[in-house]
Amino acid sequence: MSWFLCSGKSSRNAKKKKKQSNKPADQISSIPDQAKSNLALKEAGKGSGSDHIAAHTFTFRELAAATKNFRADCFVGEGGFGQVYRGHLESSNQEVAIKKLDSNGLQGNREFLVEVLMLSLLHHPNLVNLIGYCADGDQRLLVYEYMPLGSLEDHLHDLPPDKKQLDWNTRMKIAAGAAKGLEYLHDKANPPVIYRDLKCSNILLNEGYHPKLSDFGLAKLGPVGDNTHVSTRVMGTYGYCAPEYAMTGQLTLKSDVYSFGVVLLEIITGRKAIDNSRAAGEHNLVAWARPLFRDRRKFSQIADPLLQGQYPMRGMYQALAVAAMCVQEQPNMRPVIADVVTALNYLASQKYDPQVLRVQSSNTSSSASSTPRSRRELRNS
Incomplete structure (x- = not known):
């Protein structure tokens, strides 16, 4: 799924001042005015010793060679940015994922630059690692570490x-790992970063199902000082956009928390955020789930059928409670992401073993059935 323009209303300033700055590389000939706010991130990075763009620059020839001239058998997927290929860098003997900007696509130079700046200056185990980029002529490509297990979406929906x-x-x-990546953006990055495009297809999985957030072309610097929000044109993926952001263009950290709540619901239910193939009233995941949150007896209807009942009931209640809080309509009612991380870390630490529970259940049944016999024997003696 690609991202979209939710509304035509824009809060961008009419006057745009041109600003001199150090460019990330000679190949990028011009920086769009809309990206000037993101250049502050580069300046902020100087305080932590990151006073330059650390990503490696590649020529188009190098990346064409790495993908066998973008051969079909190297193709691994497609998104809003363009096509993604698996490649092998001879210089470092490294497997990589190479995104090739679609010149006719939705994302352009601005998003390309934002992605390079963000991932060059922000580093965390739950953020995808940007190895380098190519801005050779009119070619725009991004080179990432290769994530062999694909996206979370690949493991939840339309499974073969x-x-x-x-x-x-x-x-x-x-869920816990993705929340940690978001916590880093909100609480550790200075200034804070609003991801703005959190969805299952942007959560990539490494060996051992270690999750990493990817695709930062829509990321924005969060509000600082006395500001409560960032005003911007509304962009994101339908079904994940927080309602107040979709209606007003006012973006806050809580907008990301809403999107995370939708992702958590997908993880629990196995359903898509938007699925028009389902019955009427079930197209929108959040709208379908909200009435069920109020009745614990209906929680079993929410669980992904593919789990086949193999989940801890208490853990299911707690995970649904976290999701329900995240998708509250009023942003001030949603938790901060640090509290979500605390809750999900606890749930992830409670390892569920269906075999152990089956043995315990069997022993409990045996004890219960033997108790009356013991009492009868005592009465008769």
């Missing part, structure tokens, strides 16, 4: 019959 479904423990591990 031979693909293993995610068990409960793995789902909670992925």
Whole structure:
């Protein structure tokens, strides 16, 4: 799924001042005016010793060679940015993922520059690692570490019959890791960063199902000082956009928390954020789930059928409670992401073993059935 323009209303300043700055590389000939706010991130990085763009620059020839001239058998997927290919860098003997900007696509030089700046200056185990980029002539490409397990979306939706479904423990591990990546952007980055495009297809999985957030072309610097929000044109993916942001263009950190709540619901239910193939009233995941939050007896209807009942009931209640808080309509009612991380870290640490629970259940049943017999024997003696 690609991202979209939710509304035509824009809050961009009419006057745009041109600003001199150090460019990330000689190949980028001009920096769009809309990206000037993101240049502050580069300046902020100087305080932590990151006073230059650390990403490696590649020529188009190098990346064409790495992908065998972008051959079809190297193609691994497509998104809002363009096509993604698996490549091998001879110089470093490294497997990489190479995104090739679609010149006719939605994202352009501004998003390309934002992505390079963001991922060059922000580093965390739950953010995808940008290895380098190419801005050779009119070619725009991004080079990332290769994530062999693909995206979370690949493991939740439209699974082929031979693909293993995610068990409960793995789902909670992925949810906790994605939340940690978001916590880093909100609480550790200075100034804070609003991701703005959190969705299952942007959560990539490394070996061991270790999640990393990717695609930062829509990221914005968060409000600082006395400001409560950032005003911007509304962009994101339908079904994940916070309602207040979609209606007003006022972007806050809580906008990301809403999107995370939708992702958590997808992880729990196995349903898509928007699925028009479902029955009427079930197209929108949040709208379908909200009435069910109020009745614990209906929680079993929410759980992904592919789990086949293999989940801890208490853990399910707690995970749904976190998701319900994140997708509150009023942003001030949503938790901060640090509290979400605390809750999900706990759930991820509670390892569920269906075999142990089956043995415990069997022993409990045996004890319960033997108790009356023992009492009868005592009465008769």
